[in-house]
Amino acid sequence: MFIIKLVLKNSIRHKLRTFLTIVGVAIAVMSFGFMRTIVTAWSSGVQSSSENRMITRQAVSFIFPLPYSCLQQIQQIPGVTEVSYANWFGGVYKDAADWKNFFPRIAIDPETYFSVYPEFIVPADQFAEFKKERNACLVGEKLAREHGFKLGDLIPVEGDIYPGRWEFVVRGIYRGKDQSTDETQMFFHWEYLNERMHVETPGREGLVGWYILTVHNAADMPRVAKAVDDRYKNSRSSTKTETEREFQQSFVSMSSAIINSLEVVSYVIIGIILLVLANTIVMAARERTKEYAVLKTLGFSARHIIGLIAGESMFIASTGCVIGLGLTFPMAVGFAKAFPTFFPVFNVETVTIILAVIVALFAGVAAALFPATRAVRMKIVDGLRSID
Amino acid sequence: MPQNGTMIRVDHVTKSYRRDRIEIPVLRDISIDVPTGEFLALMGPSGSGKTTLLNLIAGIDRPDTGKVVVNGTDIDLLGESELARWRARHVGFIFQFYNLLPVLTAFENVELPLLLTGLSRKEKREHVEAALNLVGLGDRIHHYPKQLSGGQEQRVAIARAIVTDPTILVADEPTGDLDKVSAGEIMDLLDRLNKEFKKTIVMVTHDPRAAEKAHKAMHLDKGELTT
Numbered sequence: 356m357f358i359i360k361l362v363l364k365n366s367i368r369h370k371l372r373t374f375l376t377i378v379g380v381a382i383a384v385m386s387f388g389f390m391r392t393i394v395t396a397w398s399s400g401v402q403s404s405s406e407n408r409m410i411t412r413q414a415v416s417f418i419f420p421l422p423y424s425c426l427q428q429i430q431q432i433p434g435v436t437e438v439s440y441a442n443w444f445g446g447v448y449k450d451a452a453d454w455k456n457f458f459p460r461i462a463i464d465p466e467t468y469f470s471v472y473p474e475f476i477v478p479a480d481q482f483a484e485f486k487k488e489r490n491a492c493l494v495g496e497k498l499a500r501e502h503g504f505k506l507g508d509l510i511p512v513e514g515d516i517y518p519g520r521w522e523f524v525v526r527g528i529y530r531g532k533d534q535s536t537d538e539t540q541m542f543f544h545w546e547y548l549n550e551r552m553h554v555e556t557p558g559r560e561g562l563v564g565w566y567i568l569t570v571h572n573a574a575d576m577p578r579v580a581k582a583v584d585d586r587y588k589n590s591r592s593s594t595k596t597e598t599e600r601e602f603q604q605s606f607v608s609m610s611s612a613i614i615n616s617l618e619v620v621s622y623v624i625i626g627i628i629l630l631v632l633a634n635t636i637v638m639a640a641r642e643r644t645k646e647y648a649v650l651k652t653l654g655f656s657a658r659h660i661i662g663l664i665a666g667e668s669m670f671i672a673s674t675g676c677v678i679g680l681g682l683t684f685p686m687a688v689g690f691a692k693a694f695p696t697f698f699p700v701f702n703v704e705t706v707t708i709i710l711a712v713i714v715a716l717f718a719g720v721a722a723a724l725f726p727a728t729r730a731v732r733m734k735i736v737d738g739l740r741s742i743d
Numbered sequence: 744m745p746q747n748g749t750m751i752r753v754d755h756v757t758k759s760y761r762r763d764r765i766e767i768p769v770l771r772d773i774s775i776d777v778p779t780g781e782f783l784a785l786m787g788p789s790g791s792g793k794t795t796l797l798n799l800i801a802g803i804d805r806p807d808t809g810k811v812v813v814n815g816t817d818i819d820l821l822g823e824s825e826l827a828r829w830r831a832r833h834v835g836f837i838f839q840f841y842n843l844l845p846v847l848t849a850f851e852n853v854e855l856p857l858l859l860t861g862l863s864r865k866e867k868r869e870h871v872e873a874a875l876n877l878v879g880l881g882d883r884i885h886h887y888p889k890q891l892s893g894g895q896e897q898r899v900a901i902a903r904a905i906v907t908d909p910t911i912l913v914a915d916e917p918t919g920d921l922d923k924v925s926a927g928e929i930m931d932l933l934d935r936l937n938k939e940f941k942k943t944i945v946m947v948t949h950d951p952r953a954a955e956k957a958h959k960a961m962h963l964d965k966g967e968l969t970t
Contacts, residue, residue, distance in 0.1 A: 357858050361844075361846070361847070364846035364847070365846060368845075368846055645842065646842075646844055649838075649842045649844070650855075651803075651827065652801075652803055652830065652836055653830070653831060653836070653855055653856050653859075653903075654827045654828060654830050654831025654832075654856065654859050655827070655859065656824060656827055734804070735798075735803040735804070736795075736798050736803060736804045739803075739838070739842075
């Protein structure tokens with residue numbers, strides 16, 4: 356009790372210094388939390404990948420399509436339970452320079468797509484309406500909120516990969532099963548795309564961007580992947596089949612330099628927290644050398660001295676951590692609002708909070724280590740001789 | 744007046760310090776006996792070794808050779824934590840510059856040594872109030888050191904030294920930082936603690952007026968006892 360009281364009294368002895376240190380720690384913790392949130396958001400697709408889904412794409416590049424005719428052949432491969440397909444549509448909605456207007460627009464097969472992606476939940480009546488109409492579309496709840504899309508709204512899109520003016524009618528709004536599900540996408544009928552290609556650009560019909568396969572057992576995945584790829588090995592459309600996690604990872608690894616930089620910066624921030632705190636604690640402990648000597652003279656043990664120094668360090672670190680974490684949330688919300696579709700999922704994860712707390716506590720302990728050791732080893736007579 | 748028996752025995756003690764690889768002898772073969780209830784003044788010029796001798800008696804430093812026995816305990820044989828407990832129980836310290844913790848009130852400063860005892864909160868309060876009343880600061884218990892004069896701060900330090908009812912009191916230049924009037928008050932207080940409460944006191948001082956209150960004065964010069 357006494358130690359806690361003295362720790363608190365010592366902590367506010369130099370109010371400005373303590374305040375500035377707490378602010379420093381808070382800003383560092385906030386930056387750390389924000390960086391980690393970006394890193395987590397970047398790889399959220401990987402994290403939310405299903406354990407039993409696989410992707411088959413063109414072996415050379417994702418941008419080359421595969422024939423629609425592969426569908427039945429893939430369905431017959433042993434171990435495959437269901438197959439769906441999709442095309443990246445692209446296109447420009449309103450002003451292309453505004454990041455907000457960039458959101459994934461994907462042509463899908465309504466009969467199978469939501470079966471292989473059960474995490475997209477569409478109300479039954481809306482789904483029925485969507486299926487009825489060729490140019491109907493489904494939008495994610497987050498996307499609808501961001502753009503104010505309502506059922507019946509028309510979404511005009513200027514095609515780029517698939518030229519022409521396209522108009523989609525919102526017939527449903529899906530929501531994610533949990534926070535990690537992407538709610539910023541727009542889905543429409545692959546048939547609608549295919550029909551227009553057939554009429555307007557003969558030669559581009561009957562093509563799909565990628566196939567989505569589900570398997571019964573995750574252990575079957577390597578065998579299924581080999582079977583699919585062997586099937587098209589020497590064809591014009593050789594394939595590459597991989598787990599959904601690997602597929603997502605390949606996108607993330609395209610930006611690995613950025614992610615690595617962010618990770619390095621987040622570690623640098625840990626160093627900054629440590630230096631800011633250590634500077635204050637070393638200074639405070641040096642100023643109180645004589646007081647520690649007096650306490651030792653009175654019979655207080657090394658345990659008490661360590662408690663005083665580490666206590667002050669932990670108090671500043673934990674206060675800064677709480678404030679820093681408190682600031683991380685509004686900052687993340689602000690960022691997500693400013694760039695709503697940049698990261699489909701941008702949440703401060705529990706693991707980020709835990710990491711930030713561990714980092715702050717580690718900094719608290721590490722900052723106290725040197726001054727506490729010095730104070731404990733100090734001879735009383737040397738301490739009493741020290742100048743205030 | 745001195746009581747029967749020896750409270751402090753310093754037996755052929757030597758002590759030296761190292762400064763930049765040079766060994767500086769501070770105490771050379773010192774032997775003294777301090778009877779129970781004695782008020783002893785250690786005098787001498789700066790660097791004569793009087794504070795070092797006081798530190799050895801108080802158990803905050805150890806001799807190179809020889810031994811220090813206080814109230815029958817050979818304190819050189821105690822380990823660091825045992826020695827800390829021994830100091831807490833048997834020694835009251837009064838420093839030249841008071842050495843109060845500035846963030847604690849007079850009450851809290853005096854209470855410090857009691858935190859290492861098993862006394863209840865109520866008992867601690869009673870002890871602290873009694874000690875502060877004894878030094879005449881019963882009305883200043885909630886004052887911080889910076890709100891007190893030098894003489895008052897030293898009286899708080901004396902209250903802190905006596906609150907555990909220690910076996911001996913050691914005082915290092917207790918009047919060295921005080922004006923004449925305050926110094927006189929402090930010496931009267933120490934005299935009272937010796938006479939009324941039979942405390943054995945060892946005091947280092949430069950001040951001949953302070954030394955007059957002691958029963959006996961010993962002089963050190965260059966680490967040796969001269970009288």
